[in-house]
Amino acid sequence: MGNVPNFVQDSLNGWDALLLAQALWNTVRLCVLGLVLGTVIAFVVGLARSSKHSWLWVPAAAYIEVIRDSPILMQLYVIFFALPILLKVEVPVFWAGVAALVINASAFMAEIVRAGIQSVGRDQWEAARSLGMSYVQIMRWVVLPQALRVMIPPGVGLFIGLVKDSSVVSVLSYVELTRAGQILMEKTFLSFQVFGIVATLYFAICYPLSRLALYSERRLKLGG
Amino acid sequence: MVKISHIHKHFGRLHVLNDVSLEVARGEVVVIIGPSGSGKSTLLRCLNYLEPVQSGEIWIDGVRLDHHRTNIRQVRAEVGIVFQSYNLFPHLSAIRNVMLAPVVVRKRPEAEVREEALRLLAKVGLADKVDAYPGQLSGGQQQRVAIARALAMQPKLMLFDEVTSALDPELVREVLDAMKQLVREGMTMLVVTHEMGFAREVAHRVVFMDEGRIVETGSPRDIFDRPQNSRTQAFLSKIL
Numbered sequence: 001m002g003n004v005p006n007f008v009q010d011s012l013n014g015w016d017a018l019l020l021a022q023a024l025w026n027t028v029r030l031c032v033l034g035l036v037l038g039t040v041i042a043f044v045v046g047l048a049r050s051s052k053h054s055w056l057w058v059p060a061a062a063y064i065e066v067i068r069d070s071p072i073l074m075q076l077y078v079i080f081f082a083l084p085i086l087l088k089v090e091v092p093v094f095w096a097g098v099a100a101l102v103i104n105a106s107a108f109m110a111e112i113v114r115a116g117i118q119s120v121g122r123d124q125w126e127a128a129r130s131l132g133m134s135y136v137q138i139m140r141w142v143v144l145p146q147a148l149r150v151m152i153p154p155g156v157g158l159f160i161g162l163v164k165d166s167s168v169v170s171v172l173s174y175v176e177l178t179r180a181g182q183i184l185m186e187k188t189f190l191s192f193q194v195f196g197i198v199a200t201l202y203f204a205i206c207y208p209l210s211r212l213a214l215y216s217e218r219r220l221k222l223g224g
Numbered sequence: 225m226v227k228i229s230h231i232h233k234h235f236g237r238l239h240v241l242n243d244v245s246l247e248v249a250r251g252e253v254v255v256i257i258g259p260s261g262s263g264k265s266t267l268l269r270c271l272n273y274l275e276p277v278q279s280g281e282i283w284i285d286g287v288r289l290d291h292h293r294t295n296i297r298q299v300r301a302e303v304g305i306v307f308q309s310y311n312l313f314p315h316l317s318a319i320r321n322v323m324l325a326p327v328v329v330r331k332r333p334e335a336e337v338r339e340e341a342l343r344l345l346a347k348v349g350l351a352d353k354v355d356a357y358p359g360q361l362s363g364g365q366q367q368r369v370a371i372a373r374a375l376a377m378q379p380k381l382m383l384f385d386e387v388t389s390a391l392d393p394e395l396v397r398e399v400l401d402a403m404k405q406l407v408r409e410g411m412t413m414l415v416v417t418h419e420m421g422f423a424r425e426v427a428h429r430v431v432f433m434d435e436g437r438i439v440e441t442g443s444p445r446d447i448f449d450r451p452q453n454s455r456t457q458a459f460l461s462k463i464l
Contacts, residue, residue: 123309126274126307126311127307127312129274130272130274130303130304130305131301131373131377132302132325132377133297137328142313145315
């Protein structure tokens with residue numbers, strides 16, 4: 001038995017660590033872009049959704065429903081496989097992943113934005129309007145600062161979900177954490193160790209997010 | 225200063241303001257009394273366009289309130305209103321509440337506005353509560369911050385919408401005192417209130433409203449001691 005050459009690597013080495021580090025960086029890049037761009041779009045869509053003009057809220061509501069009611073995996077396929085055929089452009093796998101995360105995050109986050117805005121009572125609008133403030137001024141100085149407090153807890157929940165959803169990009173063979181885990185698993189069969197490390201790295205991204213949420217919630221509460 | 229001419233307003237089938245006309249001169253203090261649902265608050269809210277009217281005209285300092293946007297904001301900036309439920313901005317300290325509109329709407333320098341805000345808060349007796357948040361203040365204190373906030377825009381006209389109705393009895397006086405101070409300074413004021421003592425003491429003219437109409441108007445003495453209209457008599461006999 002001892003003569004049979006062993007093709008299976010029986011421990012993780014420095015190259016594997018490097019692969020994991022690269023994969024971690026790729027996951028972080030995907031998530032940060034998804035989160036930042038998603039939030040920006042979410043505010044635009046959420047403001048439109050809470051408008052009383054139908055030409056604003058109807059398209060916003062349609063966007064939210066279409067995105068929320070279809071799986072992110074399917075959206076990823078549409079962006080990566082169908083869009084190139086329709087538009088005759090090739091979408092690099094990284095940007096396909098970012099796009100899927102952005103539209104997903106923006107649709108869910110838009111509802112959080114809307115709920116936050118609507119949590120600020122009519123009396124606040126009236127008080128601000130009676131002082132001669134414009135819509136933009138009221139949003140900026142009166143409504144959004146109060147809405148933000150309501151938006152942070154569900155918003156962070158969404159961000160954490162986004163980090164985990166980023167694993168779907170692995171189906172396009174993009175080497176983010178989950179895909180790196182699969183590669184190392186196939187190479188070493190050390191399933192417990194490999195996925196133990198991958199899970200720990202996901203935790204390392206998500207946990208600070210929830211701490212940050214707690215901290216900012218507490219800080220915002222100070223103001224009455 | 226204010227000229228209201230034959231205005232009508234409906235909420236659905238309810239005729240809330242029915243052919244209301246009223247003029248208020250500069251420096252005049254007019255107190256509006258009447259049973260609830262008589263349209264008093266709605267009338268005030270129409271004066272800075274929180275409610276649009278369906279017909280009739282409202283003129284404030286020579287400017288007609290109509291649907292043009294900038295015009296409305298300009299008028300609002302010059303008409304201060306204080307609400308029954310204070311409506312302070314809960315995320316801002318007392319002084320920030322007072323400073324917000326002058327800085328954001330009037331674009332005045334912050335340092336200058338801050339000085340004036342301190343002066344106004346001192347005037348309503350809150351020099352020691354400058355940095356407190358609304359949640360840390362009593363109802364009477366909040367309402368006085370709301371008065372200072374409205375005054376910070378240097379309005380030509382102040383509207384008071386049942387500003388003491390939500391207050392505990394022992395806190396009413398501090399708010400009324402702040403208002404009396406304004407009367408002495410010659411501010412033009414339209415006051416909706418159930419405080420008949422206040423009306424008798426400071427009003428130049430008292431208006432009695434019922435079912436969306438102005439039923440009777442006259443000096444406090446005329447209205448309180450010699451009401452002509454039977455509905456005014458009935459209302460006053462119930463509350464005095």
